[in-house]
Every structure is written in C-alpha cells, then in structure tokens.
Amino acid sequence: METTLPNYRRYAIIGTGAIGGFYGARLQRAGLEVHFLLHTDYATVCQSGLVIDSIEGHFTLPQVNAYQDVHQIPPCDVVIVSLKTTQNHLLPQLLPPILQESGVVLILQNGLGMEEIVAKIVGEQRVMGGICFICSHKVGPGHICHLDYGSITMGEYLPRGITARLSQIAADFNQAGIAVQMTEDLLLARWQKLVWNIPFNGLSVVLNATTAELLNHADSRYLVKQLMDEVKVAATSCDRSIAEIFIEQMLTHTEKMKPYKPSMKLDYEAHRPLEIEAIFNQPLHLATGAGIKLPQMMMLYRQLQFLDTQNRLKPTN
Ligand SMILES: NC(=O)C1=CN([C@@H]2O[C@H](COP(=O)(O)OP(=O)(O)OC[C@H]3O[C@@H](n4cnc5c(N)ncnc54)[C@H](OP(=O)(O)O)[C@@H]3O)[C@@H](O)[C@H]2O)C=CC1
Ligand SMILES: CC(C)(CO)C(=O)C(=O)O
Known part of the structure; x- marks a missing residue:
C-alpha cells in the first residue's frame, strides 16, 4: 500500500478534549486544515472557538471547523483519535465516513489494544499510533489548559520502519511546534x-x-x-x-x-x-x-x- 500522503493534508480530530483540542488547535494555528468533532462543547465552540491556556503561550482560535456529526466532515488524510479509550466502541461509526481512501488513523491514547480495534475497522495498513508526553486537561467547554511537556512518540502499527507518511505527519506537528520522536517500534x-x-x-x-x-x-x-x-x-x-x-x-x-x-x-x-x-x-x-x-x-x-x-x-x- 502507498504510504505517502498528499502534499496538502487535511486533519480530523475525533475527541476535542485535552489532547485533541490542544494538538488540533496547534496544528490549525500553524496553518493546517483541521476539522474538529465535538460532543457536549459543540455550541460553545461554534460560538467562541477554542481557547488554549498553555505554558508555551496562550492563544484563542475564534473560528474552527466544528461538527457534531461525522457525516458533515470532509474526507481527511489524517484522522486523529483522541477520545478516551472508554469511548472506542464508537469508532466503527465515527471513522469510516471521514477517512480518505489513502488516509491514515493516528491513535493518540494511552494503553494497549487500540490499534487492533482500529485495524479491524479501517484495515491494518491504515493505522498509526502516538504516545503523548503531556500534562493537559479540559477546564471548560472548548477550553484546554496545557500545564507541561507536549512531545509525542509516533509510529506505524505494522512494522514497516519510518514511512514517508510518518515523516510527513511528524513534519506537520513540528511546524506546529510539537516535538515528535518517530519510532520503528510502536509496541x-x-x-x-x-x-x-x-x-x-x-x-x-x-x-x-x-x-x-x-x-x-x-x-x-x-x-x-x-x-x-x-x-x-x-x-x-x-x-x-x-x-x-x-x-x-x-x-x-x-x-x-x-x-x-x-x-x-x-x-x-x-x-x-x-x-x-x-x-x-x-x-x-x-x-x-x-x-x-x-x-x-x-x-x-x-x-x-x-x-x-x-x-x-x-x-x-
Ligand atoms: N490529558 C493528558 O494529559 C493525557 C492524556 N492521554 C491520553 O489521551 C487520551 C485522550 O485523553 P484526554 O484528551 O485527556 O481526554 P478528554 O476527556 O479531555 O478528551 C476526550 C474528548 O472526547 C470527547 N468525546 C466523548 N464522547 C464523544 C463522542 N461521542 N463524540 C465526540 N467526542 C466525544 C469528549 O467530549 P465531552 O467532554 O464533550 O464529552 C472530550 O472532549 C486518553 O487515552 C488519555 O489517557 C495521554 C497523555 C496525557
Ligand atoms: C504521563 C502523563 C501524565 C502525561 O504524559 C499521562 O499519561 C497521564 O496523565 O495519563
């Protein structure tokens, strides 16, 4: 399977909380196109955008692409899963409508076994994972507080080395000021x-x-x-x-x-x-x-x- 993403990459964030809200907002601020799936914060984020209080500098994004329904989100090249793992039973409904044919799902969650769940939904070739070293939490609707750290270790689910698409995503995060360590051994x-x-x-x-x-x-x-x-x-x-x-x-x-x-x-x-x-x-x-x-x-x-x-x-x- 082709493991290069297009030069223009569209991101989706599934779970706009401490992790998804923070990294998604940083990507958008760096100029990337980002689409955010929201839950209880939808109305507030539509009205006021995302607010990030961060040790690396506070900022607000007054306008974000916010959705309540995945069917309204355009097909995306990188779909970031940043729900709590307790909500992963929702993924069979959430992922297929938004993942571009050549796209990849990047799971930013703690624990084990999530890549296997996503592989069953989208195919094992289209799965990547990331381990976040960050202290962050949601303090109010659309309002994230980033207290410390922020780097991510990212890798392919299938052992295929450092692929072109992994480097492309790492470069997008780097552009957003996020340090990424690429690993050949995600497990x-x-x-x-x-x-x-x-x-x-x-x-x-x-x-x-x-x-x-x-x-x-x-x-x-x-x-x-x-x-x-x-x-x-x-x-x-x-x-x-x-x-x-x-x-x-x-x-x-x-x-x-x-x-x-x-x-x-x-x-x-x-x-x-x-x-x-x-x-x-x-x-x-x-x-x-x-x-x-x-x-x-x-x-x-x-x-x-x-x-x-x-x-x-x-x-x-
Ligand atoms: N926070 C941290 O510092 C770190 C977290 N992690 C890991 O990252 C993962 C994400 O955690 P974290 O960001 O803290 O969690 P949060 O609870 O802050 O974020 C999860 C988001 O998912 C949203 N959500 C829940 N149900 C749905 C739904 N049905 N549709 C759409 N969105 C939904 C929630 O919205 P709502 O609130 O409106 O329900 C919430 O904003 C976890 O696996 C965690 O262990 C890893 C390292 C550090
Ligand atoms: C280690 C830490 C604090 C942040 O990376 C974390 O994973 C958590 O709070 O669950």
Missing part, C-alpha cells in the same frame, strides 16, 4: 509508557495521591517501583525488553515533575469512566496469556474496577 513505546501509567494512574486513584505524594512516601514509592518492575516483566510477553535504567530514569524524571494528578485521577474525581481496559486489562491479558504472573498489577486492576463501579453510581457535584 515498545506503548509498553514503556505503561511503565508510568500503570503505577501512577492506578495508585493516584486508589491512594488518593499526586505523583509527588506517591514518590515522597517510602511505602507508596515501593509500590510504584514494584509495579514498574512488573510492567517490565509483562512486556516480555510481547518480546519487548525494557531496560532497568529506563525505570530509574522514569522515577527520577517524575520526581522532577511538578506534583501532578494523572488523567485517571482526574477522570475519577469527575466521575467519568476510567480507562482500565486499555491501561490495565489489555496488558494483563497479554501477559497472563503468556503465563506471566503479575500479582501487584492484578490487585490494582481489581481495586480500580471496584472503585470505578462505585464511583459511577455517585452523582457528580
């Missing part, structure tokens, strides 16, 4: 991100703590390290090797971060469904299927399932 990058997400997203909910609080107490820090070690072992189920030095670097890097509530903690506080399936269940499924025992991860997974169910029964304040 390794996804497992590496899980070294962070599994301990910090999970424990921040269960222990009601920020990243700094988790690292500053000897017992919770011990749990973080144990979980990181288990993710390292779990990755071997996919023949991926994570070096010990990577784990050490992740700990020291997080120590230097401003105290932060991971996205799962923010979802929990807002009584939104938690991304347990993609961040916990998929990795557990792959590893336990290969005969690997992961007692700490399994414990955290079951605690999160319990809390998620209880939390969804409680009304939002």
